[in-house]
Amino acid sequence: MSYEQLAYVYDHLMADAPYDSWVRYLCEETEHFQAPGNRVLDLGCGTGELSIRLIKKGFDVTGVDMSENMLAVAAEKAGKEGVVFPLFQQDMSKLEGLPEYDIATIFCDSLNYLSTPEEVRDTFRHVHSHLAPEGLFLFDVHSTYQMAQIFSNQTFTLNEEEVAYIWSSFPGEEPHSVEHDLTFFVLDEESGRYDRIEEFHQQRTFPVRDFINWLQEASFDVLSVTTDFSDAPPEETSQRIFFTCRKK
Template sequence: MSYEQMAYVYDHLMADAPYESWVRYLCGETERFQAPGSRVLDLGCGTGELSIRLIKRGFDVTGVDMSEDMLAVAAEKAAEEGVVFPLFQQDMSKLGGLPECDIATIFCDALNYLSKPEEVRDTFRHVHRHLAANGMFLFDVHSIYQMEQIFSNQTFTWNEDEIAYIWNSFPGEDPHSIEHDLTFFVLDEESGLYGRIDEFHKQRTYPVSDYLDWLHEAGFDVLSVSADFSSDPPEETSRRIFFSCRKR
């Protein structure tokens, strides 16, 4: 599958994603808790949509993603928008050699793609090492409710002239995990035929208490835990949990 196909499918799937809400969250938290600077390490940056928005807000962004294809798309989108920023292909649980940052982010539940607790803990430790003194770490994750009540054993569909998909979600083998089986049919404008793209994704989350323990272990003070882009603490039916942390 070429990265042009992947980018089209990904950006189409994420067309309604609340990117501006993530930007507002970052701006609000970094102002409220006085981040030491504006250098941002955007982990799991994907096709660069959030990174580019942050650059336009005046942040100095470095993007990191494990997918070479996604990074190629991010570079192309940045050129189209007239911005330039460094991009690195790395696994967030094995970060190394990146520039020091004042703010590290893992948004859009990218952390949930790590399948083992050790990988999450390693990610926290590597983020801590790349942060400047008093640097901030902001991230979100799916809640257990989202995994087990919203995703589990559900089928989601979409049908338009240019793209259609069938998205089946079912419980994974690990606790609080989910597996997504996606099939896309994408129109090739030149041939007028539809091509099929199959994707399989696994995600896993943990109790808030686990994240808090791992953050403390890695050397972070947790400044705020909230839910669903609000300032309210998580409730039983919250879907997305946000953590604002500071390097000790």
């Protein structure tokens, strides 16, 4: 799934996203577990918001995303911020042809857009093959609780001058999955009219134990599993699960 039309309003909608918390998490984990260097592979980089923040922290970043439109926005934003970094359009579950990195990341629940266990396992294997020895792999996912209790059968709305949306979420066909039906109304400043954009997203997660098993199968050591930008281990009501792993 790629965001297509949504790419151009994505940053507005993500204005309150905890990017600083992701940056802090990466800095703390890579220092604590001693990443072998500062080369970062940012998978599911979207519009480049996190990549650019990491570059400003001194990391050497490469961004990868499936959406051509997202990457175009990332390149435009990088130019405005006065930074340059490589961007590649690839499916993370079929990642190939890139050099080795010291750190790989999949943040902002991007991994949850993979719909099958096979795609997740393929992603872990491809990430492993693109990491330097002792390289670190950091990612987060929605918990099964988040899918069932926070998203499922819920409607979210926003009504602002430039953007309005109706966001309805329903249980998906697969276990621990949801379907998001989104309708956006985006102001066209030239005409003063609102363009209607419709999007359909699917997300799926898996129990923590499944992720751990698949990481170990892909020859990763799982160094820590925590929740919600804290040091706490997962609990029944945890919403976002964080994994830090090291390539064996």
